[in-house]
Amino acid sequence: MLGPVLIANRGEVAARIARTCRRLGVECIAVFSEADAGALHVTTADRAEPIGPAHPRESYLSIPALMDAARRSGARMVHPGYGFLSERAEFAEACARQGLIFVGPSPEAIRAMGGKAEARALAEAAGLPCLPGDPGADQSAEALEAAAARIGFPVMIKAIGGGGGRGMRLVPSPEGFSAALAAARREAAIFGDDRVMLERAVPSARHIEVQILGDAQGHVLHLGERDCTLQRRHQKPVEECPAPGMSEALREELGRRACALARAVGYVGAGTVEFIAEAPLHPDRVWFMEMNTRLQVEHPVTEMVTGLDIVEWQLRIAAGEALPFRQEDIAWRGHAVEARLCAEDPARSFLPSPGRLARLRLPEEAEGLRLDAGIRQGDTLSPFYDSMLAKVIAHAPTREAALEKLAVALNGCVAEGVKLNAAFLAAALRSPEMREGRMDTCFLEAARKRLLDSLTKEPATP
């Protein structure tokens, strides 16, 4: 039996999980901080429990507050969503101690994939190609400089405890290494850990990730790839499925690699294995990056193309059900593209834009057009929480049609009171780079000014 499910999250993802629960007839319970008492995600659940003050540390990141809410509500399962506690092994352990089913992998699998250097070592042992790198066992400047010379330039310096692009520095040549190392360390130290690791950098990179599902009976299969190449501030605002230029043979190969890693850590649940690739796509130019042990923000593009509800399978797997389909049953139909609507200002280098949404118009759902929203007109976007307020996903028979369908939907968005990235993303979707599949991870920031100029000249037409 499924449920009742406590959704230990807020906003868009909480509302999205509630939607699957409602479809399955499974009772679900929302949680809310003092800032979220009237939030949309609270109204989408059957019941709701208060969990404390607005600051996430005292509410959405507080394991005791969430465990209390689970006890009070009589929940049997806990879905962590993404962000917040979704990749914290201690949260999965706390659930188990209280006799709750954590909707996600085991604490051991979360830990195994949680550290960048350890995950890389496991992937290499499982036979996944990785970029030449150095785990940073010796943190002296001399040792790191020697390691960089051995790896070869351009090299990427990464903070071991970092995430979201913190403490990351691209070093094109040996001359810039020591200054970049000092800068990366300073930045990493602000977050309490100044250790760094090195990896060969890939110029003109693509980000490709593979969605996997594993059940408690030991079956592991993949749902194909997503392309998440577009980035700003090291975060992804647009994702698509399938990846442009992906052959069936390469999909099979990357799926095989992702499943091998999942099996190596005894993975149960939905997970994502991320790769970095150099265009044009070829098996010898795709390397393992990391594994995310949770639902991914961009999971809807996979759902629209495969017809599967990933949240449903997370719940069923967590409840002990075996996957009733096999790899050969998975089929990919058409093309889906997702845009993350964020309260941010592309004209000011994507600076966040908290505030009250005096007016808001989002696209209406239609055939092949999905809206996952976490807010409504009149809501206030607090500086305490993520700037993503909704996702719009378009599905069409071809990539060209899906890109245009999404661009049209985004151009219909209206927001007053906060800045919204919708029109900017529409311009990016209609750029020749995107249309022709020539984008790389630097494209969005490099083309920012040109895309903004195209907006002021022709506000709503291609």
Added chain:
Amino acid sequence: MAEGVTTIRAEIGAAVWKITAPAGTEVAEEEPVLILESMKMEIPVLAPHAGRVLELLVEEGQQVEEGQPLATLRR
């Protein structure tokens, strides 16, 4: 405001995450004075010119509104 003294203001609504240059610190142009946090993004507030931080008008953890004075800086 006295001559040669600049007031540094918050660009957006945020919480003060870290003060990196307490009162009395000499800072170079574009060196961070404090770091704000808004919508999960850390936003360094940079000195508009070189000088000495005269006074910090906020504390770590405090919420600030857009336009709120954060610190004063003497050239």
